[in-house]
Amino acid sequence: MLTKLVNSLLNKKSTLEVHAHCDGPCGVYDPASTRVAAEAVLAMTKKLIALNPPSSTDSADWAAYSNTFSRFVAVKEEQAKETKKEILILWTDYFKPVHLETYPDLHETIWKAAKLCSACKVNIDLAQAEELMSYVEKIHNIFWESKGRSDAFVKS
Amino acid sequence: MLTKLVNSLLNKKSTLEVHAHCDGPCGVYDPASTRVAAEAVLAMTKKLIALNPPSSTDSADWAAYSNTFSRFVAVKEEQAKETKKEILILWTDYFKPVHLETYPDLHETIWKAAKLCSACKVNIDLAQAEELMSYVEKIHNIFWESKGRSDAFVKS
Amino acid sequence: MLTKLVNSLLNKKSTLEVHAHCDGPCGVYDPASTRVAAEAVLAMTKKLIALNPPSSTDSADWAAYSNTFSRFVAVKEEQAKETKKEILILWTDYFKPVHLETYPDLHETIWKAAKLCSACKVNIDLAQAEELMSYVEKIHNIFWESKGRSDAFVKS
Amino acid sequence: MLTKLVNSLLNKKSTLEVHAHCDGPCGVYDPASTRVAAEAVLAMTKKLIALNPPSSTDSADWAAYSNTFSRFVAVKEEQAKETKKEILILWTDYFKPVHLETYPDLHETIWKAAKLCSACKVNIDLAQAEELMSYVEKIHNIFWESKGRSDAFVKS
């Protein structure tokens, strides 16, 4: 029976081929999730820059400051990871070899966007968070153009 | 020092109050994530209904069918969980007591939408998946109206 | 075959209906998990209030303090999330429309408890952590009463 | 400054020692979570044994059966993992060398319980699920006895 199984696996893959290009079998791709996560990274970066350590030595002020600072960093971290994950899903699952002909810089664009996600974790840097946002917009535009639709990049 | 700390915690919470209504300190709420997940539930439900067991007794056909069926169920499960999670974030973190005056059915609407997420996991049921979609649209409309904006419910 | 499948899905759901009200098909609900998580939130809040920054400027003292502070905040965060998750599982999966007749304030009670979980993350606030504990006890009592059993609220 | 930091780390660990025995700094241990998860494993095993494949060849019946079977296996899997995780938290974080004097079989008991969790994932086996339950009760008894309390093993 094993021989038969192996043989038929070798001969009959055609019924599965329709899914072979796609990781998420649902076929629902939408850069909106990427944009929402990147907006959160930018918002947290701004909030962290605006956060001032207490000028006094009061313990409760310091505890409140540290609690808030820790949480803001954790959210920035988590949302930057999410942004990167969503960008990479589009790259590895949605985009296919045919898209590279129209967008020869696709790999490089994705790579830089992913590296910006990491940079936004490492630093508290407004310029990098805004550059990430502009890369997310660029990927949004490539995505919708590749589907023959246009879609405004509306932020929440 | 402890006494001082407790006292100052009791007396000085005002600096933190701006965040007290909000779980996600980023302040970025957007029902787009809910909609993307619900679309995936609907897509997987349709794909599962369209999936036919092999008419032959060929082992490799059955292995391919079972692999695909298992994966489709798992994605439906995961995306229904995600839809529920996103709906509940809006409910517990974005909506505040003042919204209940304008939307007295808010609790009930959210509860039914959450229960539909569970139903879409338990069953493979086109009618329930579409009802979930219409609840997600209803929540989308309440959300944007509550912000004084309107936003078309565009599916990807 | 598709037509047949759709027809039978429409006509034959009765065999699945027994599960339709329930997200976790195991049928094992127990507010003990909620209580354990809420106890941890309360414990961490107390430990954070008791934690004093070093009075000296010694670097190792500061490193030890910051390591402990970061970890305590992270556990408080995680356990508050867990408490919220468990409360919402009871609400969306265990409680059914019939319970609303006996407990008309159920939605409001759950909503406030969930919002207290968020507040315990945002602040280091003994009063809020204790109020969360009392909400968890209230839900514990509703739960066991709805099952026609009583169960003492014993803390570990 | 580095030299000073290293020196003080080497000389001053005493302020941290109170936590050194404990992974979860909250200090809240309770075998109730273990018991709830093990009950779910037992419940799912029973439900899987009671689940009959359709006697007809009707496609929708098979889809419903497969959806339910997949979900039940996934819950059994997840809850067996959770049971194992909770048992190992007690072992690595709560129990300390002094407990080994009173309970010389502790390591062996924990090991067998953990291996039963794995067995309950691999098989659909009522005897193994019930043996796991009895091991969880044994650990529950050791735990409460070690704290000088007794606590009935009440199932939900």
Add this chain to the structure above:
Amino acid sequence: MLTKLVNSLLNKKSTLEVHAHCDGPCGVYDPASTRVAAEAVLAMTKKLIALNPPSSTDSADWAAYSNTFSRFVAVKEEQAKETKKEILILWTDYFKPVHLETYPDLHETIWKAAKLCSACKVNIDLAQAEELMSYVEKIHNIFWESKGRSDAFVKS
């Protein structure tokens, strides 16, 4: 104070630059984790091909077969995800622009390897699992060569 903070952020990033190229601040990269995960994908694919549905109509045989099949697919899925995640960590965090000069096909190699991970989830296909393994070996060789070391590709 905000102005001062922004100014100093703009002027003083040099102290952070050493980390700016790196997502995982630990600096420990090792393709061994990728290899272990890919080996598991290959092993599960072989086990799934070798798994025969019962020839009888015995219910318990079918339950055992389905339990094992479901678990094998789930492990294949999880390990393929892990392989992809590890490959992408190397690409987005370890590799830097300078590596592209020596390895101009790096983007394309990573992209194909990531797409093979997805294909191994979608199908039960020995040839694809083995091709993934050879891509993982190729990435292993590029990685160690880029560090000026050589390391045999030993499988466990």
Add this chain to the structure above:
Amino acid sequence: MLTKLVNSLLNKKSTLEVHAHCDGPCGVYDPASTRVAAEAVLAMTKKLIALNPPSSTDSADWAAYSNTFSRFVAVKEEQAKETKKEILILWTDYFKPVHLETYPDLHETIWKAAKLCSACKVNIDLAQAEELMSYVEKIHNIFWESKGRSDAFVKS
């Protein structure tokens, strides 16, 4: 049919027994993952010790320091958890009763290694991180010896 199912489950487990000793059905065990995680714990401990708070009161310096400190602690935490998880997978899934005859201290060795993982989370302590590393090497050696192979303990 239920009776038949139960009977056949009781009588026919032999077809499943080959998996009964194993949690991860892939059969791929490799202490390399444990070693990579432990190396990261050691690296982060060293980086945390080397990290100095700013000597000035400049806000941006403090923000940069706190962001980096928080992230380093989080990575140390996560990798110590991962090290523990991997050690416990080997213990509960790979090692079998027969190994206890050759390695009578196995339980104790694993227990101490797991407790060291916890200690490395609680403290920033070079000696403990290095002791964990030596325990991981000891487990590496037991593992490969038990398979009748030897394998150098090469760090990345």
